[in-house]
Amino acid sequence: MSQWTLFEVFVRSKHGLNHKHVGSVHAADDQMAIENARDLYTRRNEGVSIWVVPSAAITATATDEKEPLFDPSEDKVYRHASFYELPDEVGHM
């Protein structure tokens, strides 16, 4: 078959930022996937680094797992800096 593989594409838009999922491309091999991703997703200087991964290799959370996986952290407000009130005199922390 002439079917090419579906790859998911992640682009780092600037140094210091995370790679972000931007979409997918079809390609026959990894190198072609990188190049196709470069031609498609960085035509306007959008990227400094690209990752590609075969879509089939991605394991994702299922929808019905949303509650057990993500809700428990909702009440852990102490994980966020804004939870802690400091007097103004302490200054920026």
Added chain:
Amino acid sequence: MKKYDELTEFLLRMGDSALVQGQRLCEWCGRAPALEEEMALMNVGLDLVGQARNWLDYAAQRINDGRDADMLAFRRDERDYRNLLLVEQPNGDFAVTMSKQFLYDAWQFHLLEALTESADQQVAAIAAKSLKEVIYHLRRSSEWVERLGDGTEESHQRMAAAIDTLWRFTFEFQETDAVVDSLSESGIIPDAGALKQQWQQTVAKVFTDATLSVPEDARSFYLSGREGMHTEHLGILLAEMQFLQRAYPDASW
């Protein structure tokens, strides 16, 4: 046939080759073997037409007779075009297109790399800008030559046939002339001998990886792109590309 000074002749050669190769890539629009390849071909074409404009801008500046890069590109006759014979060849199938692209990219790559150190600053600047693009072009076309050469039986045969069709035009990558000799003496362009060797090595390596055999050196035969002695294909290509400028000479676009 007009003769300009050596540097101007060289600028026309560079600009015309990039433009004609870019024009051939435009012909693929909507016809590429995969959508991803549609992007890639147009991308390379866009780079090359941009490079052509830079070279011809500089040429126009030197010719200094009131013509700008557009006039040089869209009003000059076939006999005054200085492009390589290879790039004016019809696209054929994807094997022919990629072989043309690769042979041209390999030559551009080594030439531009050397030109970044040209004694002429403007040449060095245009080369530096172009080189960034051509590194990518060469990577892509080398990979395609390898994929098609070492792909299926059919693709291998098509590649062998494509190279057989095109190889005879590669003598232009190998031969020197008065313009080249004089410019390389003054350090504006690299030594022709060294360039020839680098080009041969790159081609040999990629062809070997692609399980394709490297033909013997091509010999010159009557035609010469840089002398304006072209194959019949260029005239038709220019007739299409120059249509509007020729049909409406007083128009502004």
Added chain:
Amino acid sequence: MYAQMVDTGVKQVKSLDEMDAEERAFQQKIDAEVKIEAKNWMPEGYRKTLIRQISQHAHSEVVGMLPEGNWVTRAPTFKRKLQLMAKIQDEAGHGLYLYSAMETLGADRDEEIDKLHSGKAKYSSIFNYPTLNWADMGAVGWLVDGAAIVNQVVLQRTSYGPYSRAMIRICKEESFHQRQGYEILLHMMQHGNEAQKEMVQDAINRLWWPSLMMFGPSDADSPNSAQSMAWKIKRHTNDELRQRFIDQTVPQLEFLGCTAPDPDLKWNEERGHYDFGVINWQEFYDVLKGYGPCNRERIETRRQAIDNGAWVREAAVAHANKKKQRSVA
């Protein structure tokens, strides 16, 4: 509009009471403007309609390269050539963004493209018209992309996340398309000779009505529109969008110093909108059914591209497999 008359397969829109629990939860999410993502539960009709709509939209981008490809080899200057090449490249890119969004719904790109080539899938009727002079490159950018943008801007808020994100990206990139089109025309009108001015008016005469048809027929009484609106994969009626397009376009037309081929086009003070003449819907349906001036050529070109490229794609796969085997050995 790039996706015209998308069939939802729904005769009547259900009320919340008529839905089962899953469907109700889904509809409530949509009502609350929460985006639906690929892995979320969705009614089969929603999924299928979206596949149909997004693939039509993608096909339109891809077929849409052809009328411009007709002139890219004849663009008159470096500047125009480079602009047009960049625009065509964007269109291929937008097709790919959209196919990519479509694939998140479990659809297969090659299968959907097969449907296009066999005539089962639709694409925008506008691309079945020929481009007959250089001014068409201007008019396509200004009118056709202009009409598409009116539609796509609202689709940025569409309920399906991947589609919405593709639309946001596309809108951002397309802002230059309409401007470059208008600038081509404006330059010809302000600096061109008589022949060029005639080209501009000729292009507008030919593309004006087909551009208005892009929004699709009036959606009064259409169950498809009602369902698509409820699912928020469509956010305004065809008539609303068409009116919006006309209202913004007429002043630009006047600034060019050109006219529309519509004697009934005039400002209606009372409505605060332009009135316009009756659209020839018979022509629209004919073109949609395959009897447009270029339907055959467009499909044939696309079909040949993919068929003639089969050996290339196969070779690439064969080579990748050989390499994998070698690295294992």
